[in-house]
Amino acid sequence: MSNSIRILGIEGTAWAASAALFDAETDDVVIETDAYQPESGGIHPREASEHMHDAIPEVVGRVLEHARETHDGPPSEPPVDAVAFSRGPGLGPCLRVVGTAARALSQVLEVPLVGVNHMVAHLEIGRHTSGFDSPVCLNASGANAHLLAYRNGRYRVLGETMDTGVGNSIDKFTRHVGWSHPGGPKVEEAAKDGEYVDLPYVVKGMDFSFSGIMSAAKQRYDGVSASGGSSDSSDGGVPVEDICYSLQENIFGMLTEVAERALSLTGSDELVLGGGVGRNARLREMLAEMCAQRGADFHAPEPRFLGDNAGMIAVLGAKMYAAGDTLALEESRVDPNFRPDQVPVTWRGRAERSEDLENASGDVRNRERADEPELAAGRGAGSDDSQVRGAEALVDLEPDAGRVTKRRRAKTYRHPALDERLRTERTTLEARLTSLARREGVPTPVLSDVDRSEARLELEYVGDRDLQAALSPDRVRDVGRHLARLHRAGFVHGDPTTRNVRVDGDRTYLIDFGLGYHTDHVEDYAMDLHVFDQSLVGTADDPEPLREAAREGYRDVGDKRVLERLHDVEGRGRYQSDT
Ligand SMILES: C[C@@H](O)[C@H](NC(=O)OP(=O)(O)OC[C@H]1O[C@@H](n2cnc3c(N)ncnc32)[C@H](O)[C@@H]1O)C(=O)O
Ligand SMILES: Nc1ncnc2c1ncn2[C@@H]1O[C@H](COP(=O)(O)OP(=O)(O)OP(=O)(O)O)[C@@H](O)[C@H]1O
Ligand SMILES: [Fe+2]
Numbered sequence: 001m002s003n004s005i006r007i008l009g010i011e012g013t014a015w016a017a018s019a020a021l022f023d024a025e026t027d028d029v030v031i032e033t034d035a036y037q038p039e040s041g042g043i044h045p046r047e048a049s050e051h052m053h054d055a056i057p058e059v060v061g062r063v064l065e066h067a068r069e070t071h072d073g074p075p076s077e078p079p080v081d082a083v084a085f086s087r088g089p090g091l092g093p094c095l096r097v098v099g100t101a102a103r104a105l106s107q108v109l110e111v112p113l114v115g116v117n118h119m120v121a122h123l124e125i126g127r128h129t130s131g132f133d134s135p136v137c138l139n140a141s142g143a144n145a146h147l148l149a150y151r152n153g154r155y156r157v158l159g160e161t162m163d164t165g166v167g168n169s170i171d172k173f174t175r176h177v178g179w180s181h182p183g184g185p186k187v188e189e190a191a192k193d194g195e196y197v198d199l200p201y202v203v204k205g206m207d208f209s210f211s212g213i214m215s216a217a218k219q220r221y222d223g224v225s226a227s228g229g230s231s232d233s234s235d236g237g238v239p240v241e242d243i244c245y246s247l248q249e250n251i252f253g254m255l256t257e258v259a260e261r262a263l264s265l266t267g268s269d270e271l272v273l274g275g276g277v278g279r280n281a282r283l284r285e286m287l288a289e290m291c292a293q294r295g296a297d298f299h300a301p302e303p304r305f306l307g308d309n310a311g312m313i314a315v316l317g318a319k320m321y322a323a324g325d326t327l328a329l330e331e332s333r334v335d336p337n338f339r340p341d342q343v344p345v346t347w348r349g350r351a352e353r354s355e356d357l358e359n360a361s362g363d364v365r366n367r368e369r370a371d372e373p374e375l376a377a378g379r380g381a382g383s384d385d386s387q388v389r390g391a392e393a394l395v396d397l398e399p400d401a402g403r404v405t406k407r408r409r410a411k412t413y414r415h416p417a418l419d420e421r422l423r424t425e426r427t428t429l430e431a432r433l434t435s436l437a438r439r440e441g442v443p444t445p446v447l448s449d450v451d452r453s454e455a456r457l458e459l460e461y462v463g464d465r466d467l468q469a470a471l472s473p474d475r476v477r478d479v480g481r482h483l484a485r486l487h488r489a490g491f492v493h494g495d496p497t498t499r500n501v502r503v504d505g506d507r508t509y510l511i512d513f514g515l516g517y518h519t520d521h522v523e524d525y526a527m528d529l530h531v532f533d534q535s536l537v538g539t540a541d542d543p544e545p546l547r548e549a550a551r552e553g554y555r556d557v558g559d560k561r562v563l564e565r566l567h568d569v570e571g572r573g574r575y576q577s578d579t
Helices: 045-069 092-109 118-130 166-176 184-191 211-222 240-266 281-294 310-322 355-360 416-439 473-488 522-539 543-557 560-571
Strands: 006-011 016-023 028-035 082-088 113-117 136-140 145-151 154-160 270-274 297-299 387-389 393-398 403-408 447-451 456-460 501-504 507-510
Touching: 006 045, 006 092, 006 310, 016 045, 016 310, 028 045, 028 310, 045 092, 082 092, 082 118, 082 310, 092 113, 113 118, 113 310, 118 136, 118 145, 118 270, 118 297, 118 310, 136 240, 145 240, 154 240, 154 522, 166 184, 166 211, 166 240, 184 240, 184 281, 211 240, 240 281, 240 416, 240 522, 270 281, 281 297, 403 416, 416 447, 416 456, 416 473, 473 501, 473 507, 473 522, 473 543, 522 543, 522 560, 543 560
Parallel strands: 006 082, 082 113, 136 270, 270 297
Antiparallel strands: 006 016, 016 028, 136 145, 145 154, 387 393, 393 403, 403 456, 447 456, 501 507
16 A cells, blocks of 8 residues: 555535545645535425536546646656545435546546445544544434444444434525525524524434424414414514524534433443534534533534535545445445445554554544444443433432432533423423333332422332343343333333343333323334334344344234334435425
């Protein structure tokens, strides 16, 4: 391998026609971007692909010219070592233009082709610029929103949006109020003059959904109450700046909460942010504050690396190229539904620590660690044996007295009104559903005291370990049965992870019902099971037998329509076009 790698990156999944040159020796990234601006409405796939068709050759031409000017070798040598391009996810018509351009360039320049997953690139650019070794990543982009963490050769999706991406949701609201695309920056600007109004807030384990909050936002703007009736104020609706402010508080509060839950579940103390919505200062502020309070490190790349850009494609392309991860022309098809967990991660570890890339990184701290650390059970910073810090609460453990005290402390990153509402609601629900579950034959701790105003619960100490530390098919099957019993009784747990199950020999107890709620929708039951399934995938070395056991247990007691729906939930491609 040569002692310096130079990669031409090409991006064009939706709106950014972009090319970049990454020089691994100097760590320089030169990016040329030509943005597609719809004349009205959101992104039209056909118009966007026409933009790619015109703009990609131009941005590539400029970057190649720069590559030639800065190339040391003889003019007969190609000015770059490989061409990297976004293979997906994205809009099919756009991806095809980019794929065709990349293939042609690789043939003309006689250099290999590297096919990059755009979402993994959003993550890896943060890992590259921070020097973090194994961070949790929050991707907050237009068409996506998800949490990723590395485990056993893949980036696992720990949690994601159950409907549209975060940026697209915001853009739909701004279209409704007549603002031009993209809406995100306009919401950020308007929010500066806003005050807080109540809007829905939906997280399910580490998954979340935006559809409810978005339709409520539109209705309140229009002056229609959620029940369909009277006006919100005399001039028709809630002032738009109040809605923008509150949208940011709730949506970014949700993203920050799930990010904290992912840090807690994985035991990681590093978070990176990726995606265009990451340009929002309020989102970055919330994430930074949450991390500071947990004693975790937070990193957001500079703005040019957050929104779609070819720089991130070139940087990940260089790592893949160094690992020998190139594509033959005949297997270089684009994939509009390319999920990040489909990508075999070839470049981490030995290949990445090749001298070239090691020297190239601006900040090399943490790079020396011997092996890839596995995701570990996390007890949170500063805890000792008698106190556990969960993602939400501080739990004092008194096993000898057979008692635990759980306090939901204020989260200062959240708006105080929202924080108060969530803590009271969840404490009340946890008390009610913990008892209700036991009546349905599901082992849970007995509740001895509740103080709603202090968001404090006193509960029986149960089990001697978390399921996370004692995974077995029998126990997991038991949990499958428990969930089916709850669902038969018309409610969900809301956060059934391997840390919210306590184990005592063969017996398994469900704890932490604060995200539960009453519902008769098959979709909600399937989601509950999906959260458990995701937590098995996120924490077990060999999750398959456990996932099967969970389904078996559920099948013993529950409604098979829920398992059928689970299959749909899992198969749903989350990439949705914006139109
Ligand atoms: C697959 C790919 O095409 C797609 N890319 C994408 O969505 O572009 P990206 O640049 O990551 O994000 C654009 C979104 O980012 C939002 N955005 C940009 N600046 C913002 C800001 N200051 N506040 C809030 N949202 C912002 C825009 O409104 C828009 O919805 C993706 O990564 O999901
Ligand atoms: N009743 C109990 N008996 C024994 N241990 C408990 C009990 N309740 C909680 N714990 C311990 O404390 C940990 C955190 O509790 P809990 O899940 O209720 O808090 P949390 O902040 O909601 O956590 P998270 O949101 O991360 O799931 C549990 O994983 C478990 O190890
Ligand atoms: Fe993107």
